[in-house]
Amino acid sequence: MDKLRRLYLKSAGAAGVLLAAAGAGLLKPGEVFAAAWNKLAFSSNNVNDAMKNANYGGAVESKDIILKVPDIAENGAIVPVEATSNIPGTTSMAFFVEKNQYPLVADFELPSGTEPYISTRIKMSQTSNVRVAVRAGGKTYMQSKEVKVTIGGCGG
Amino acid sequence: MPAKKSHLVLPVFLLGTLIVLSACATRPEPGKTKMAPLELEKPAFASPWVRYKGWPSEMWSDYSTVAAVVPSIPAEPIKIEGPITGDPKKGEKLAYDRSRGGSCIACHIMGKPVPPLPGNAGPDLSDYASWGRSDEFILNYIYDHRKIKPDSIMQPWGAHKLFSVDEIKDIVAFLKTQKSPAEFKDNLENPKTRPIPVETRDNFDPFLNEAMAAVDKGKELFGKEGASKKSCASCHTNPEQTFRTWAASMPRHESRLNKVIGVEEFVTRHARATTGDDYLLQSGGNLALSIYLRYLSNGQPINVDTTSAEHKQAIKRGTELLGRKIGQLHMACVDCHTTERGANKWVRGQWLGEFRGQIDHFPTFRTSRSEIWDITKRFQWCNVSVRANELQPGAPGYGDLELTITALNNGMKLSVPGIRH
Numbered sequence: 158m159d160k161l162r163r164l165y166l167k168s169a170g171a172a173g174v175l176l177a178a179a180g181a182g183l184l185k186p187g188e189v190f191a192a193a194w195n196k197l198a199f200s201s202n203n204v205n206d207a208m209k210n211a212n213y214g215g216a217v218e219s220k221d222i223i224l225k226v227p228d229i230a231e232n233g234a235i236v237p238v239e240a241t242s243n244i245p246g247t248t249s250m251a252f253f254v255e256k257n258q259y260p261l262v263a264d265f266e267l268p269s270g271t272e273p274y275i276s277t278r279i280k281m282s283q284t285s286n287v288r289v290a291v292r293a294g295g296k297t298y299m300q301s302k303e304v305k306v307t308i309g310g311c312g313g
Numbered sequence: 314m315p316a317k318k319s320h321l322v323l324p325v326f327l328l329g330t331l332i333v334l335s336a337c338a339t340r341p342e343p344g345k346t347k348m349a350p351l352e353l354e355k356p357a358f359a360s361p362w363v364r365y366k367g368w369p370s371e372m373w374s375d376y377s378t379v380a381a382v383v384p385s386i387p388a389e390p391i392k393i394e395g396p397i398t399g400d401p402k403k404g405e406k407l408a409y410d411r412s413r414g415g416s417c418i419a420c421h422i423m424g425k426p427v428p429p430l431p432g433n434a435g436p437d438l439s440d441y442a443s444w445g446r447s448d449e450f451i452l453n454y455i456y457d458h459r460k461i462k463p464d465s466i467m468q469p470w471g472a473h474k475l476f477s478v479d480e481i482k483d484i485v486a487f488l489k490t491q492k493s494p495a496e497f498k499d500n501l502e503n504p505k506t507r508p509i510p511v512e513t514r515d516n517f518d519p520f521l522n523e524a525m526a527a528v529d530k531g532k533e534l535f536g537k538e539g540a541s542k543k544s545c546a547s548c549h550t551n552p553e554q555t556f557r558t559w560a561a562s563m564p565r566h567e568s569r570l571n572k573v574i575g576v577e578e579f580v581t582r583h584a585r586a587t588t589g590d591d592y593l594l595q596s597g598g599n600l601a602l603s604i605y606l607r608y609l610s611n612g613q614p615i616n617v618d619t620t621s622a623e624h625k626q627a628i629k630r631g632t633e634l635l636g637r638k639i640g641q642l643h644m645a646c647v648d649c650h651t652t653e654r655g656a657n658k659w660v661r662g663q664w665l666g667e668f669r670g671q672i673d674h675f676p677t678f679r680t681s682r683s684e685i686w687d688i689t690k691r692f693q694w695c696n697v698s699v700r701a702n703e704l705q706p707g708a709p710g711y712g713d714l715e716l717t718i719t720a721l722n723n724g725m726k727l728s729v730p731g732i733r734h
Contacts (some may be wrong), residue, residue, distance in 0.1 A: 231734035232681040310660025311698035
C-alpha cells in the first residue's frame, strides 16, 4: 500500500492531482501553492457572506458545472463530493455547505492547464445544500444540490 | 586458544539453532489451535475494563446484559378515568427527543410535518387518531406493551423509566392529533420508497479505506522480534500459504480457556506464549495483526465448524443470547436483525441488515468514528446503544455470539478490512 501511495505521489505531476491530494489531506495546502489564507471567507457564518468574501459573490447558476454528491450521506463525517466545470477558462472552484457553521469548506485555485475537476471529502453538520462555485474569465457561476445527512436510530 | 574458542562456540550455536527449530517444530500449523501454545492465565484485555472515551458514560446496572439476566416483570395495566388530558405540544417534543432512546421517529412515521428521515421498523402512526384506540390502551401500550402484545419489538417506555406517566399522557395527547396520512417532500424521506443503501466502495483502496494501513502495520509486526527474540515469522515462514484459510475458520472453541475465541484473542494469547509480545485486545497492534491475518484469508468462504459438540453447545448458547432482551431499551439482537422483526427496515435513516452480511468485513473502518472496530467493539456499541452495560473484550458471551453469527455467515467470502458508516 505504501508503494501505491508513493507511486501516486510520484506520478502526481499534474497540478490537478496535487490539488486532489491536498484535498485529501495528504499535503498541506502551503506545500502546493502559497495562496494566502482567506480567513474572512473561511470564518464567515452564512453562505452568502462566505461566497462574497471568497470572491464568488453574485454567482449565477450554471448547468455547465456538474456536481456529484450522494442523495443521502451515511454520516456527515466524510461526505464524498465531486465537481467538474465545463466552463472554459475556469481558474478556481470552491465548495460551500449552506448549513455548516462555517459554510466555506474548500477553495481550489487551478493554474492554467489544469483539468477543472475536484473530488474530495467534506464534513457536513446536518442535511444541507452543497454548493460548488466556479470562477472563469472573471465571472462567477454556481451549482447546488441537497445532501441528506443520515440521522442515526440508536440513542441520542 | 583461538581454536579452542571456536570449538566452544560452534556447539552452542548449533544447540541454539536446534532449540529454535524444535520449538517451532512442535508448534502445529494454525489449523490445529488446540495444540498451539497459548498464555492462559491473564486477562487478554486492559484490566480492569473501562468503557471507551467518548462513549455514553451512563451505567444501566438494573437491566440485563449479554452476561446476566436481570428480571424485568411486565407492568400491570394502569387504570385511568375518562379521557387523557395531556399537552400535545409537550408530547410532540418528547416524541422527537433523541436523548431518550432514539425518539419515536426512529421507528414510526408521525408528526405534521414529519421530521426528517423517519424510520419504519414500527407501524406508520401518522393517522393513529383514526385507529379507534382508547386513551387507556394507548397509555398502557407506550408504558409497557408486554401485557397487550408480548411479541412487539417496542420498548417498555414507562416500566423501564424512560418516560414518566405524565410524559406518556402528553405523548398520548400528541398521538390523538395524528389524523391524516403523512405527506413526504420526496421519495428519500418516505422509508417505503427510500433506496436501500448498497455498499459499493472498494474497501481495499487505501485512499478510501484508512484501515488498509493496518494491513501493512500487521505485516510489519508479524516480522518484528518480541521479548523472546522471536517473531511470528520465525515459525510461520510462509504466512501467505499458512494462513490462506485460517481466519475464515475462526472463531473457534478453545478447550483450555473453555470459551470461544476469535482471531483477536488468539493473537494476544499466542503472542504472549511465543514472541513475548503483549497485544492486548482493542490495542492498535492487536487490530493490525488480526486484520493482516484475515487479509491473508480474504476471498475464502467463511467456514466455521458447526458440527462439533463444543460448537453445537456454543451456538445453542449464542442463539439464546440473540433472543435475550437486554438493557433499559429491552431489545434483543433478533429485534433488529431478523426479517420477522426489524431487519430490512429503517431505524430513522439507518437500514437494519440481517445477521447474514454482518461478519465478512470485520474488523472494519467506521467512517462516522474514524476508527477501526473489531466485532467485539461492534457488539459493545450495540449493547450501549440499547442502554445495556457492555462486557469486557473476550467475554465468553461475545465469543458465543461471534460464533453463532459467523455460522449464519458461512459461505460468504472474507473481505477485510471493511469500510462502513
